[in-house]
Amino acid sequence: MERRTIGAATLEVGAVGLGCMPMSWAYSGSRQRGDESARTVHRALDLGITLLDTADMYGPFTNELLVGRVLKERRAEAFVSTKAGLLVGEQHIVANGRPGYVRRACDASLRRLQTDVIDLYQLHRADPEVPVEETWGAMAELVRAGKVRALGLCAMGVRGGRRSGARLYDDTIRQLERVQQVFPVSAVEAELSVWSPEALNALLPWCAARGVGFLAAMPLGNGFLTGTLIPGEGFEPDDLRARHPRFTAEMMAENQPIVAGLREVARRHGEDVTPAHVALAWVLAQGRHVVPVPGAKQERWVRENAAAPGLRLSQEDLSDVAVLPAAQGSWD
Numbered sequence: 001m002e003r004r005t006i007g008a009a010t011l012e013v014g015a016v017g018l019g020c021m022p023m024s025w026a027y028s029g030s031r032q033r034g035d036e037s038a039r040t041v042h043r044a045l046d047l048g049i050t051l052l053d054t055a056d057m058y059g060p061f062t063n064e065l066l067v068g069r070v071l072k073e074r075r076a077e078a079f080v081s082t083k084a085g086l087l088v089g090e091q092h093i094v095a096n097g098r099p100g101y102v103r104r105a106c107d108a109s110l111r112r113l114q115t116d117v118i119d120l121y122q123l124h125r126a127d128p129e130v131p132v133e134e135t136w137g138a139m140a141e142l143v144r145a146g147k148v149r150a151l152g153l154c155a156m157g158v159r160g161g162r163r164s165g166a167r168l169y170d171d172t173i174r175q176l177e178r179v180q181q182v183f184p185v186s187a188v189e190a191e192l193s194v195w196s197p198e199a200l201n202a203l204l205p206w207c208a209a210r211g212v213g214f215l216a217a218m219p220l221g222n223g224f225l226t227g228t229l230i231p232g233e234g235f236e237p238d239d240l241r242a243r244h245p246r247f248t249a250e251m252m253a254e255n256q257p258i259v260a261g262l263r264e265v266a267r268r269h270g271e272d273v274t275p276a277h278v279a280l281a282w283v284l285a286q287g288r289h290v291v292p293v294p295g296a297k298q299e300r301w302v303r304e305n306a307a308a309p310g311l312r313l314s315q316e317d318l319s320d321v322a323v324l325p326a327a328q329g330s331w332d
Contacts, residue, residue: 001306002014004288007150007187011186013079017053019053019296025059025062026239027241028238040296040298040299045070048306049305050077052067052070053293055086055122056084056105056108057083064082065112081187082113082120084109085102086125095126095128097126097127098134102135103142107147116147117148122151123153133181137183139183143183151184151185152213153179154190155172168198168199169201173203185210188203188215189217190214192219193221193225194225195221195255196221200286204287211289215292216293217293219283222241222247224252225262226301227263255328262275264320265317280309284309
């Protein structure tokens with residue numbers, strides 16, 4: 001697989017990563033199977049998908065344990081990204097950026113992942129009660145201690161402010177400017193896909209100008225852009241899409257022209273090319289510093305995702321994707 005580098009530290013990874021969250025958390029609990037997921041991670045590594053993206057809150061903790069089972073056998077082949085800074089309760093999630101907590105969380109993640117170093121340690125969310133510089137300083141100490149190789153910031157959940165467009169990532173960029181004064185940011189993880197392109201306005205250019213890698217989360221639109229979801233089929237209560245305003249039956253039907261447009265581009269490149277290939281290739285075309293990280297828990301989806309870097313979209317393809325209708329049922 002094509003290789004890409006993350007950040008000034010030139011950390012090398014496969015051009016497509018693997019989001020491990022769906023294996024343990026947030027998607028259809030009844031379909032989560034540990035042994036099948038472990039085989040999926042093994043298959044990803046076989047195909048050159050080296051970036052494994054997890055977090056201590058997924059499960060919580062069980063996702064890191066699952067990834068750790070694979071790392072015990074194949075650590076040298078993997079690039080491990082995990083996150084800290086969020087605590088999961090029965091009905092709530094809270095941020096904790098206290099330096100002492102960050103240090104303990106890192107040690108716990110190292111144990112669960114069965115490794116002595118984390119390649120990319122990300123701040124999952126800044127704690128509003130703790131200056132972000134203090135949290136980032138504690139993370140920088142972990143680099144100096146040899147427990148972490150590089151630091152990243154996760155810009156997920158920004159839609160909570162109900163802002164859109166160029167203003168969506170203003171707070172994130174301000175945080176990035178602050179932490180850059182403490183220790184270099186190697187990567188930023190944020191949503192980027194055909195139907196959620198907001199990061200293109202300011203966040204992606206900010207990263208490109210500073211040599212910061214961009215990990216594109218949800219590049220397949222939580223599965224919608226694959227064209228495999230059926231409007232009205234419904235989701236299990238624990239599936240995050242059951243509460244997502246783009247995944248009501250009405251909005252899924254309304255957004256079908258987006259999938260149809262991706263399918264039309266795919267047809268130009270052969271019968272084996274899928275809408276998912278096109279959606280991932282579009283993300284890859286946004287810059288050499290961009291690495292899409294689609295979530296998957298089955299080997300067949302990993303195989304499909306691994307083929308995306310081989311698809312080169314023409315200018316006509318990119319133009320046709322650019323004029324696809326905007327997604328309906330957005331957070332706004």
